[in-house]
Amino acid sequence: MASHQTLLNERARRRRHLLRAVGTGGIAILPAAAEQVRSRDTHHPYRQNSDFFYFTGFEEPDAIAVFIPGRKQGEYLMFCRDRDPQREQWDGKRTGVMLAPQVLECDDAFPIDDIDDILPGLIEGCDQVYHTFGLDPEFDAQLMSWINQVHAKTRGWQNTPTEFVALDPLMHEMRIGKSRTEIGQMRRAGQLTAAAHIRAMQVCAPDMMEYALEAELGYCYRREGAFHAFEPIVAGGENACTLHYITNREPLKDGDLVLIDSGAELDGYAGDVSRTFPVNGRFSDPQREVYEVVLSAYHAAMAAVQSGNAFCDPHDAAVQELTRGLVKLGLLKGRVNNLIRAGEHTRFFPHRTSHWLGLDVHDVGEYKTDKAWRELEIGNVLTIEPGLYIPSGPGIPKHYRGIGIRVEDDVAVARDGADVISAGAPLSVEDIEATMATSSG
Ligand SMILES: [Mn+2]
Secondary structure, three states: OOOHHHHHHHHHHHHHHHHHHHOOOEEEEEEOOOOOEEEOOEEOOOOOOHHHHHHHOOOOOOOEEEEOOOOOOOOEEEEEOOOOHHHHHHHOOOOHHHHHHHHHOOOEEEEHHHHHHHHHHHHOOOOEEEEOOOOOHHHHHHHHHHHHHHHHHHOOOOOOOOEEEEOHHHHHHHHHOOOHHHHHHHHHHHHHHHHHHHHHHHHOOOOOEHHHHHHHHHHHHHOOOOEEOOOOEEEEHHHHHOOOOOOOOOEOOOOOEEEEEEOEEEOOEEOOEEEEEEOOOOOOHHHHHHHHHHHHHHHHHHHOOOOOOEOOHHHHHHHHHHHHHHHHOOOOOOOHHHHHHOOHHHHOOOOOOOOEOOOOOOOOOOOEEOOEEOEOOOOOEEEEOOEEEEOOOOOOOHHHOOEEEEOEEEEEEEOOEEEEOOOOOOOOHHHHHHHHHOOOO
């Protein structure tokens, strides 16, 4: 587990990198996430903006980080909520302006309520304003009003910003390359996720409700201080063919499969693992046949995770295996390469095999540069998640109807290929059946 000091050092290094990228003459403005109303006067659990968290580690709302490279009185400033005993009695402790420099290692801190008086003065004399535009129109408008104030005041006698620059590409290029510390944090999230999948396999039984099985995942996460990184999918039988099935309110039937796609968010980092297993603990022959095809696609994709390979290589390897399997099962007819070129496989595999993973489950970072797929680099973290979804319907052999299978793990690109950081949940038919035969006690 990364020590507090290690995390502080990591963030300091990230901020130095950001300050260098913004450069003298620039000012970068990075607001915290706003609280979101769930209904009337209750809020969703607060989740910090991932970019803001990456550079500050600060988990409070109503805060704005400001970076001004080369500013003599301090380059890293924080606007935050000040202490307020009355509010804190209701909503919990605040760091406050006085302690912020010590806790967050910022050069200076100011009350968020004073931002209108202070920020225009900081913008004055800068040439470029770096900000993620379009995320929060209200904040964009506020930022424009501060800049207009500066223009009105200086009337051309001083440098005023003439350039707006998107901050997100700078931040997201950084976030795509995970440090060793981050990969260690992500491995913990991945392994907790794998443990939850094992528990789900062990407690699953016919006639259990999908939500009851979902509850087992939440129990595993919360008792370790983690949260769901996203709404979990617990899909029995043909529900698995609905790719984003999250209602999870039907009974699990004897003889059906159940597909679980879930991830723990631990210390901000997301796990994202899928497993598909028989509700009664034993695969039927048709279920096993389809499962083996998906599993061979998983292994082919894993083998293509190599630094220097293109981001699309694991996907292409998976599609090759899946399409070959679909022909073998009699679900597609024709030559494999012709079928792929015509996109026939997308009837049964409509999504891609990988996405970046990090603080966000679908993490930031470009997949293409200049229209070419990006090369995988050591320190990238991505998912490998092939699947097959066979709907009921005409032209589909009866014994394959309604079978939906996805297998997913999280991988760091390492020197010698794929480092499966979510390893632990059974993968093969034999291992799944053996795990399900032992109860969790
Ligand atoms: Mn995923």
